[in-house]
Amino acid sequence: MSAPHEPALALEGIARRFGRRWVLRGVDFTVARGSVVALCGRNGSGKTTLLRIISTALTATRGTGRAFGLDLARDRGAVRPLVGMLAHHAGLYDDLTASENLAFSLRMNGERTEPARVAQALEETGLRHDANESVRGFSAGMRRRLALARLLLRPPALLLLDEPYASFDMDGITLVNAFAARIAQKGGAVLVATHDVARGAAVLQRAVLLESGRLVPMDLAAALAAPAAINGDG
Amino acid sequence: MSRPGEWTRVRAILWKDLVTEWRTRTSFNAAAFLAALIVLLFGFALGPDRVTAGAVSAGVVWMTLLFAGVLTFNRAWEREIENGALEALVLYPGDVRSIFVGKVLANVVFLLAVGALVIVVAGILYGLPVREAGPLLVVVFVLGIVGFVTLGTFYAAMASRLRAREVLLPLLLFPMLVPLLLAAVEATAALLTGDLLGNAPQWIRLLIVFDVVFAVATYFAFEFVIEE
Numbered sequence: 536m537s538a539p540h541e542p543a544l545a546l547e548g549i550a551r552r553f554g555r556r557w558v559l560r561g562v563d564f565t566v567a568r569g570s571v572v573a574l575c576g577r578n579g580s581g582k583t584t585l586l587r588i589i590s591t592a593l594t595a596t597r598g599t600g601r602a603f604g605l606d607l608a609r610d611r612g613a614v615r616p617l618v619g620m621l622a623h624h625a626g627l628y629d630d631l632t633a634s635e636n637l638a639f640s641l642r643m644n645g646e647r648t649e650p651a652r653v654a655q656a657l658e659e660t661g662l663r664h665d666a667n668e669s670v671r672g673f674s675a676g677m678r679r680r681l682a683l684a685r686l687l688l689r690p691p692a693l694l695l696l697d698e699p700y701a702s703f704d705m706d707g708i709t710l711v712n713a714f715a716a717r718i719a720q721k722g723g724a725v726l727v728a729t730h731d732v733a734r735g736a737a738v739l740q741r742a743v744l745l746e747s748g749r750l751v752p753m754d755l756a757a758a759l760a761a762p763a764a765i766n767g768d769g
Numbered sequence: 770m771s772r773p774g775e776w777t778r779v780r781a782i783l784w785k786d787l788v789t790e791w792r793t794r795t796s797f798n799a800a801a802f803l804a805a806l807i808v809l810l811f812g813f814a815l816g817p818d819r820v821t822a823g824a825v826s827a828g829v830v831w832m833t834l835l836f837a838g839v840l841t842f843n844r845a846w847e848r849e850i851e852n853g854a855l856e857a858l859v860l861y862p863g864d865v866r867s868i869f870v871g872k873v874l875a876n877v878v879f880l881l882a883v884g885a886l887v888i889v890v891a892g893i894l895y896g897l898p899v900r901e902a903g904p905l906l907v908v909v910f911v912l913g914i915v916g917f918v919t920l921g922t923f924y925a926a927m928a929s930r931l932r933a934r935e936v937l938l939p940l941l942l943f944p945m946l947v948p949l950l951l952a953a954v955e956a957t958a959a960l961l962t963g964d965l966l967g968n969a970p971q972w973i974r975l976l977i978v979f980d981v982v983f984a985v986a987t988y989f990a991f992e993f994v995i996e997e
Binding site for chain 2 (some may be wrong): 590623635
């Protein structure tokens, strides 16, 4: 976060094509520091594609994006330490235990394994008693908690949450929202791709709708009152 | 890989691959079983004549390692693709080439273990003078396997996101391996026949050259292969 005047995220004309199909057709979007924004839209509207472009996992076919002033394509190496993503797939290793997965994550961040940090992240996500269990036996919710614990080890400045409320129980949802609020309070930003803005009502500050490959502003209060609008139906 | 912490990342990948393989033994069991079976089947195909078997044994051993290696390389990246772990790996801060180096080291360990099994089984079945060939045979195996694994791990990464990766990998890899295979087979054959003409050192030097060329080329090209 080297340029304090730059927004957390600024996208200009982001477009992405898979084969002949344009999923994104020119997304212009700015996310200020300290904000938590909901990204809504129908299934297949391109929410995950947009998050993957912001995370630098994918490159845009057209357009430019900047995170904290750094170009998403050109400065990919500098952007990655700033961005963290809770994706659909947890990206965990089934044959390692929960604590081994976190220790591996620490080392992949170039850090030393610190059992105290691993234990704290597991404690915060309610997985302390499962620390030495193989991930293979974990439920979908436990896997998501462990993926969240991995982010807790190294809180990002720009947090991308892809359907974060799916698979979580009420405790898990509270946990995700508290983490998002913490990132925003520290001057970071959070982008939440969700069909379920009601579950994020405690932390969401505004919402945008992804429709026909473009972003349109959305009235968060109206979306909370009329859930059909969340999926672009109303 | 100049950043501090890159060797920590390499060791993390190596540790993770070895631990998961030790717990499941899916790659090693499949590769070792296939390798033993190929050597055995060649034994039947070549018949009881030990002179004939001895003459072609170097080629049989290396072809067996090639087939066993393809299984290992495919599995090494499949493990990452399951549950979206590959994307998570790439997104960690740091040089993505450390992922490649860690994978290569893990695959070298796997294939050295398979290679040891192959040479023991082939030694017994074909009556090869493995002990007499001595430490130079070990050097040839290590050099051959390092070059093979470097190229195999690279091409497996290239094919990993494709639907027909199991079919594509040998099609991409085998033609590129011809010079290395030739050097490895000739060096092994020379050592197993007593190296009367003193050819082995020349082939070993060639193996070293191939290893260096493959390592440098794949290391610098890996980023373009793994990033989407």
